[in-house]
Amino acid sequence: MSESDCIFCKIVAGTIPCTKIYEDEKVLAFLDIGPISEGHTLVITKEHFTKMDKCNSETLSAVVSVLPRITAAVSQAMQADGYNVLCNNGRAAGQLVEHIHFHIIPRKTGDGVFGRWPSFEYPQGKARELAEKICAKL
Numbered sequence: 001m002s003e004s005d006c007i008f009c010k011i012v013a014g015t016i017p018c019t020k021i022y023e024d025e026k027v028l029a030f031l032d033i034g035p036i037s038e039g040h041t042l043v044i045t046k047e048h049f050t051k052m053d054k055c056n057s058e059t060l061s062a063v064v065s066v067l068p069r070i071t072a073a074v075s076q077a078m079q080a081d082g083y084n085v086l087c088n089n090g091r092a093a094g095q096l097v098e099h100i101h102f103h104i105i106p107r108k109t110g111d112g113v114f115g116r117w118p119s120f121e122y123p124q125g126k127a128r129e130l131a132e133k134i135c136a137k138l
């Protein structure tokens with residue numbers, strides 16, 4: 001998806017409407033059009049970056065720095081018991097809109113919106129091996 005076809009860039013430009021929650025120089029927040037709970041909010045960079053590792057730290061910091069305020073407002077207004085903050089990166093991780101965004105998903109106790117994800121245990125030595133691979137890329 002190129003920048004010119006990007007739905008979120010069109011929302012930033014005002015050519016596609018949104019239900020706006022918050023805006024500043026670098027950040028826009030609006031209600032998700034397909035919510036998984038009431039108040040499900042998207043917080044996006046105004047500038048187009050496909051995903052987190054393509055975004056510069058200044059812009060990412062601008063988004064992250066407003067998350068406490070927006071998560072507090074969303075969860076208080078929805079009388080949520082908790083909330084998830086999700087950032088899907090890449091198709092394999094469920095990212096459909098290739099413009100970096102954080103989902104804020106208000107949650108109620110026992111709402112069943114997400115279950116626990118399946119987990120497994122590393123065999124002996126595997127965790128260290130993987131950590132070394134990752135560290136080599138830092």
Ligand code: 5GP
Binds near residue numbers: 030
């Ligand atoms: P992703 O799967 O990429 O992490 O999530 C993209 C989200 O964007 C989805 O939850 C979807 O409902 C939302 N979305 C897609 N198009 C629009 C739109 O035009 N307006 C709004 N407000 N949300 C959208």
Ligand code: ZN
Binds near residue numbers: 007008009098
């Ligand atoms: Zn975009």
